[in-house]
Amino acid sequence: MKKITLLLFLSFGFIHAQDKLITKTGKITFEASVPAFEEVKAVNESSSCVLNTATGEIASLSLMKGYKFKIALMEEHFNENYIESDKYPKAVFRGKIESFDISALSKTAKDFKITGVLELHGKSKQITVPAKIRKNDNKVEIAANFNVNADDFDIKIPSIVSKKVSKKVNVSIDFKLM
Helix, strand or coil: CHHHHHHHHHHHHHHHHCCEEEEEEEEEEEECCCCCCCCCEEEEEEEEEEEECCCCEEEEEEEHHHCEECCHHHHHHHHHHHCCCCCCCEEEEEEEECCCCHHHCCCCCEEEEEEEEEEECCEEEEEEEEEEEEEECCEEEEEEEEEEEHHHHCCCCCHHHCCCCCCEEEEEEEEEEC
16 A cells, blocks of 8 residues: 555656756846947856746746856956845746646747746846747747846946946846756
């Protein structure tokens, strides 16, 4: 009897696990550049994301020190002065993909809205993000592009560089979940 119970428990756990797709190599890029000044852009290629395919619930985690800039001094200022990575080490998004149905996905990307809460720099804000989602082989690919306002998260841009760094930050994500 114990063997049957254990087998059922393991089978249920395996089936339940199939409802979740993950990545630990998600790519998030942000850009806060201003025309005529040096590019302010960083990429993090080690962001995590989990998608519950049964419910459309989605969560993402990105470590702030994982963002890499072309210029080391920019990266240092980002971590120490702007985002304060030691105090606020991560950004977290928790939400839901509206009207998500994995069986309706194909190789052609479809438009979806993802609504949830973005936690960044100790602040939380409800956001809605337009996304393109497709299923390619055994992966679900999510691509999105949206803007975040630095003021919404109390990210201070020093007056000395305020004309060189935009408060409107463009964020793009590229997740391939398996």
